[in-house]
Amino acid sequence: MSREDLPLLLAIPRRTSLLSRPSAPTSADDEPVPSDGFRATALLDVRGLQITESTQTGAPVLATGISLSVARGEVIGLVGVTGSGAREIALAIPGRLPEPAVIAAGSILIDGIELVRASRRALNRLRDTKISLTSPAAPTGLAPDQVIGRQLARTLRRTGGLSRTDAARRALELLEKVGLPDPQATSLVVPTQLEPTALLQVTIAAALSQPPDVLILDEPTRAVEAAGEPSALVLCRGFLQEFGLSIIVVSRNLGLAAAICDRVAVVEAGRVVEQASAAEILASPRHPHTHSLLEAARYARG
Template structure:
């Protein structure tokens, strides 16, 4: 098992907000986390990444990544993990990109600092990665600053940065929620393609079961800081066991995204 989270409890300002969450992600698997805003999905992912907000802390539980308990890491260990083994993509790509630097330079710096590439090697790799994430005319895109790109293009740049150092696990926290339906579908298709191409494991967070059902092998449902149900995607969609899962399904039947990119 690549990722094994057991009994995770997270506090915010001394108040417990994640109540004993347990989940696993196997190598090459995609696990979806669904639930309403504030249900604990993002805090769980940030605990796995070691980037909880200042007022939050892991109170108890284990986060085992490929045999290492991440709760024992120091700051250097966390940096090394995020530099090489775990990549992350978040909801608002513009917030994570330097607005004044060309996006190719930003990715190139990641490749030079974390990947040890020369300037020439990094430039060539930037073009390869931009092409891999579906950015047309990567030579042009690499010279543009974030404000010159659409939201979908910015997210593709962030995905390129996240996979730059060949991580084993990609955590995607609401990467499609700020995008229009067509662009959402394109990003989902891209993530599916990258999983197959690079053998990525994926932890995908969304409040939208329709999006998750198009991409993930299993789904874990969060409610009020707890995981109330986990099951293979087809099983959860056809025979949900928890009343909250049934209410999510009733709110919007999944299955429409694939047609937007057909």
């Protein structure tokens, strides 16, 4: 796939990746991982992560040997088809794996704080300040039948100590920042009344009510693909400038993910099979599965 295949999306500027291109893996166990130099600067550092379906002996492995680092202000894509393990990796980071799946081994550090085996209270505190997840498996707490503006304002008053008036004003500002054309009108409806792309934008606004260090977007391309336009994902780049966030995007669509990410990790059968800058992935994919994902993205675009 060339840049001409994605003219709108690939026009979005990217920073140069801090990683050098890893060598192509020669076996299933020869997995590309970030360099030690990059990991020393990481905000989020995942090392040797293994996820199993349950705690039972011999339980199927969902992801194994995952090592991944994210720098401050970096946007990274975890790309894989359903069942690849990409979503499980993302959900494991903030401790949101659906039961009975568990982290069987490994370390997850955010700003030097270990998340694996952290207490529920510690995880809740870190979710409030360090890491936020938007996911069908872990909703942000928006009630489907309550007015959006009121819900956002309530969260802002609780987490930010704002007055009722200031919280209402800030809620409108957040809805505007995520690109909604009429924040006032959106604030007066309930989530079930929104189209998929607008709902994604509102969900992100809710996650940003107290800006985290790391924002994980779990399969946001589902809504984008359904709506047929990428504007909601393009907004992720703007969040970097406004909030200084690190962002992890989980997607089945390698074309869309590469368009908004600095770096992409391709996941197959619970392993990272290729990892490189988005530009390198698009220009010269090395792993057969990466090739197939790019072909699927090109076919989807017609």
